[in-house]
Amino acid sequence: IAWKPSGDYTDIVYETAEGIAKITINRPEVHNAFRPQTLFELQHAFNVARDDSEVGVVILTGAGERAFCSGGDQKIRGDDGYLGDDAVARQGIGRLNVLDLQVQIRRLPKPVVAMVAGYAIGGGHVLHVCCDLTIAADNARFGQTGPKVGSFDGGYGAWLLAETVGLKKAREIWYLCRQYDAQEALAMGLVNTVVPLAELEAETVAWAREMLEKSPLALRMIKGAINAVSDGAAGMQQFAGDATMLYYMSEEAQEGRDAFKEKRRPDFGRFPRRP
Numbered sequence: 001i002a003w004k005p006s007g008d009y010t011d012i013v014y015e016t017a018e019g020i021a022k023i024t025i026n027r028p029e030v031h032n033a034f035r036p037q038t039l040f041e042l043q044h045a046f047n048v049a050r051d052d053s054e055v056g057v058v059i060l061t062g063a064g065e066r067a068f069c070s071g072g073d074q075k076i077r078g079d080d081g082y083l084g085d086d087a088v089a090r091q092g093i094g095r096l097n098v099l100d101l102q103v104q105i106r107r108l109p110k111p112v113v114a115m116v117a118g119y120a121i122g123g124g125h126v127l128h129v130c131c132d133l134t135i136a137a138d139n140a141r142f143g144q145t146g147p148k149v150g151s152f153d154g155g156y157g158a159w160l161l162a163e164t165v166g167l168k169k170a171r172e173i174w175y176l177c178r179q180y181d182a183q184e185a186l187a188m189g190l191v192n193t194v195v196p197l198a199e200l201e202a203e204t205v206a207w208a209r210e211m212l213e214k215s216p217l218a219l220r221m222i223k224g225a226i227n228a229v230s231d232g233a234a235g236m237q238q239f240a241g242d243a244t245m246l247y248y249m250s251e252e253a254q255e256g257r258d259a260f261k262e263k264r265r266p267d268f269g270r271f272p273r274r275p
């Protein structure tokens, strides 16, 4: 697949090909740990992918074979969050902007696939949990470290993980901070499949291509439906927005718009009162 890079980023790489956007966290020297700048760039790239009507599937991955993402960069962790090099950070004020990215992945109305080689650890583990699907290389290792390094993610990192692997296993993952290999992850339903490292991208692209053959609106609605349960009112708000979008696409809704513009009474009588 011939990836075409675009965008002006320092911490990530954004590429597209054949209706797929590939977003790569590019800080291999720290196992792709994220800093505030990384997350601003990821948010920007996910917005670009969302807005691009040619893109039907987004892949999130990490540079190199050793790590998908090792979570927040502990070397720039301040006393209240992660410090960038912007004006806010110069006042000593930290950020936890990975939480905004998690929400964005959930809200993105296209499937997001985590392509994991090596470590998916800490906040990096939560990112793959937030993705719709995870394709793991056989060298992948999964786990949370928060209680070891003085952190935790009580949001998606807790309840979405529990929804994925069950409550007992989620507690084990958090309370013991062990690492799990790819086969263990597969057995607990944490990933969709495990492939040899050399085949990771080809397999992920094959899954993406299979999804691209499907109805984009159906995928959008089923993603929203599955997320609505655990996202509560915010999930329903998105699902309701999609219902409005579908209604706008109907002649019935367009009659209301046209009648307003033509300064006449709308004629809704020709539309059935459906059972």
Ligand code: 2NE
Residues within 6 Å of the ligand: 029, 030, 031, 033, 070, 071, 072, 073, 074, 075, 096, 098, 119, 121, 122, 123, 124, 145, 146, 149, 151, 152, 153
């Ligand atoms: C991932 C793991 C287990 C890998 O171990 P190993 O031995 O294979 O590699 P090593 O030597 O630890 O790491 C290679 C280089 O990457 C850096 C290391 O410091 C090392 O660089 P040097 O010190 O040799 O220069 N590196 C790795 N992870 C880093 C990180 N997260 N921040 C900064 N530098 C990192 C092992 O590296 C490990 O345990 N990493 C830390 C994982 C971790 O605890 N992450 C943070 C969890 S908290 C979080 O992400 C979070 C949250 O809970 C809530 C909100 C927001 C964020």
